[in-house]
Amino acid sequence: MEEIKKAQEVYKSIKIPSKLESCVKEAISNKTKKYYSFRGLKYAMSTVACTFVAFIFFVNVNPSFAQQMYDIPVIGDIAKVFTVKEYHENDDLKLINAKIPAIQNTGNTDLEQRINYEIMTKMNDALKEAEDRAAEYKDAVIATGGEEKDYVPVNIQVDYEIKYSVDDIISFVIYKSETLASAYTETFFYNIDIETGKNLNLKDLLGENYKDIVNEAIYNEIEERSKDSGNSYFTADEGGFAGITDEFQDFYINSSGKIVIVFPKYAIAPGYMGVQEFEIDEQIF
Amino acid sequence: MQDITNRLIEFIEENQDKLYRIAFSYVKNEDLALDIVQESIEKALRNIKTLKHEEYVKTWFYRILINESLGCIRRNKNAILCQVEDLKDDIEWNDNITIEGIDLYNNIGKLKEKLRTVIILRFFEDLKIEEIARITKTSPNTVKSRLYKGLEELKKLIKM
Numbered sequence: 001m002e003e004i005k006k007a008q009e010v011y012k013s014i015k016i017p018s019k020l021e022s023c024v025k026e027a028i029s030n031k032t033k034k035y036y037s038f039r040g041l042k043y044a045m046s047t048v049a050c051t052f053v054a055f056i057f058f059v060n061v062n063p064s065f066a067q068q069m070y071d072i073p074v075i076g077d078i079a080k081v082f083t084v085k086e087y088h089e090n091d092d093l094k095l096i097n098a099k100i101p102a103i104q105n106t107g108n109t110d111l112e113q114r115i116n117y118e119i120m121t122k123m124n125d126a127l128k129e130a131e132d133r134a135a136e137y138k139d140a141v142i143a144t145g146g147e148e149k150d151y152v153p154v155n156i157q158v159d160y161e162i163k164y165s166v167d168d169i170i171s172f173v174i175y176k177s178e179t180l181a182s183a184y185t186e187t188f189f190y191n192i193d194i195e196t197g198k199n200l201n202l203k204d205l206l207g208e209n210y211k212d213i214v215n216e217a218i219y220n221e222i223e224e225r226s227k228d229s230g231n232s233y234f235t236a237d238e239g240g241f242a243g244i245t246d247e248f249q250d251f252y253i254n255s256s257g258k259i260v261i262v263f264p265k266y267a268i269a270p271g272y273m274g275v276q277e278f279e280i281d282e283q284i285f
Numbered sequence: 286m287q288d289i290t291n292r293l294i295e296f297i298e299e300n301q302d303k304l305y306r307i308a309f310s311y312v313k314n315e316d317l318a319l320d321i322v323q324e325s326i327e328k329a330l331r332n333i334k335t336l337k338h339e340e341y342v343k344t345w346f347y348r349i350l351i352n353e354s355l356g357c358i359r360r361n362k363n364a365i366l367c368q369v370e371d372l373k374d375d376i377e378w379n380d381n382i383t384i385e386g387i388d389l390y391n392n393i394g395k396l397k398e399k400l401r402t403v404i405i406l407r408f409f410e411d412l413k414i415e416e417i418a419r420i421t422k423t424s425p426n427t428v429k430s431r432l433y434k435g436l437e438e439l440k441k442l443i444k445m
Contacts, residue, residue: 003443004408004436006386007393011409013376014306023319024301027326028294137356144355144398145421152332179331271320 022230023272082162082170091153094134096127098158101172103192111197115190119174123158126176126186130156133178155179163260164253168195169285171253187264187275189250203247205259205284214261215243218278222268233269241268257285290333292342297326303410304350310405311354312361313394315375321357325350344419347412351402351420385443392442400435403428 083104089096100123102116134154141151157177164171170192177185191200202210218241225231234240241263251261263269263276297304301322308321329349336345372387393404402421406412407428418425 003385003389004404004439006381006383007389008386008409009381009383010372010376010386010390011306011310011405013379013382014309015375015377016302016305017315017319019319020301020305020322023323024297024326027323028297028330136359140356140359141352144352144402145423146352147422150422152335270316272323 019230019232019270019272026272082165082172084160087158092151093138094131094154094156096130096156096158098123098127098156099160100158101160101174103170103194106194108194108197111192111194114197115192115199119188119190122188123174123176127156127158130154130176130178164255164257164285166257166285168193169200169253170194173252187250187262189252189262191251191253201247202244202249202251202259206280206282210247211244213282214249214259214280217280218244218261221278231269231273233273239268253285254279257283259284289336289339289342290330292339293329293333293336293346296342296346297329304346307347307350307405307410308354308357309375310390310394310409311351311401312357313372313375317357317361321350321353325353328353341419344416347406347416347420348422355398389439389443392439395442396435396438400431400438403431404435404439407432 083102085100085102087096087098087100100119102119103112106112134156137154138148138151142148155178157179158174160172160174162170162172170190172190174188174190175185176188192198193200193204198204202214206213222233222241226233236242244261249261250263251259254260259280259282261278261280263278265271265273265275267276269276304322304325305318308325309315309318312318312321325346329346332349336342372390376382393401396404399421403417406417406420407414412420414425414428417428421428423431
């Protein structure tokens with residue numbers, strides 16, 4: 001077929017973006033970021049900081065999941081209020097290594113139950129979703145001509161990082177990543193005031209003016225970072241940063257006691273820019 | 286092991302334009318295509334130990350790239366379907382580009398995944414039938430019959 005040559009001419013003329021080289025270099029140098037976020041996150045994930053105070057007991061969590069977990073020791077001061085459950089599962093579809101944090105001994109049992117239940121349910125759902133995706137991926141491998149033996153089980157990891165823990169305030173982040181398709185990673189943020197039992201939001205920490213403070217800081221920083229031609233952000237038309245919508249915006253508190261606003265990969269910038277973090281220069285603690 | 290890794294990196298660096306064009310031909314979107322290339326490289330480097338023979342670096346990597354591309358299409362089904370097939374910002378215009386060429390290129394995107402893959406690899410990337418068979422994990426005869434079928438369907442689509 002002669003016409004196919006004409007299509008090949010089109011193919012050969014596909015523009016190569018200037019970013020390609022840095023993209024490739026970055027991937028090779030394997031600067032695998034601490035966490036990714038999954039593509040649909042903007043739409044799919046409602047904010048973690050929901051403040052429903054429900055009196056729910058652990059028995060509601062999938063019992064088989066709960067039974068297979070065991071405690072691992074946490075070292076240092078934080079151990080007083082922080083405990084980690086470890087969970088493993090391994091079959092031909094997936095390999096799960098999960099370290100799921102929980103809080104304890106805070107003297108506020110309502111808070112503990114609420115937060116721990118929320119974490120457990122979220123992780124339960126997230127692992128279930130990951131498993132479904134793994135099954136889908138396996139089907140896809142076979143559908144595209146692969147054989148069952150070529151399928152490498154999806155590696156699902158859940159881990160956490162304590163960002164700040166001074167007095168009654170604890171800020172931690174839970175990362176869930178699937179290493180076969182790293183685009184599917186979710187991040188959950190917790191900023192808790194142990195004494196009042198409140199999930200802290202931006203309004204609590206920055207006051208009524210929180211939107212202005214945060215937006216101004218982010219706009220300035222985006223402008224600053226954009227001066228480097230290697231950085232690019234979506235414009236407002238392309239779905240880029242257009243101001244935060246509410247006080248439940250994802251954030252954590254860093255070790256210097258400042259708020260760090262986090263946007264997942266793809267949320268306000270192209271994927272190669274990775275996760276975007278903005279420190280707000282207000283000493284809150 | 287280190288040799289195979291070096292060989293893979295060398296292959297990727299030398300062929301990055303091709304890798305991008307393949308990914309782009311599946312998703313028709315610059316950002317998604319860049320992501321596919323990046324994810325494929327990271328995935329390949331993570332799984333390099335499963336590659337036993339150095340001479341298969343090329344076909345092995347192409348397979349990962351194509352699986353990533355197809356996975357990306359599935360994840361972004363709605364976004365990709367909605368998108369108009371207007372390539373004006375995506376190609377370097379030159380005298381060899383014809384309306385028929387663009388039409389045909391776009392129509393290849395409408396083929397079923399299996400047929401699209403063999404057409405892209407055979408006619409755009411000039412790969413050998415044996416190489417395509419290794420990439421798609423099928424036999425050379427299957428590749429030939431898919432090529433034939435793909436071309437038949439394209440003829441039908443162009444006539445429409």
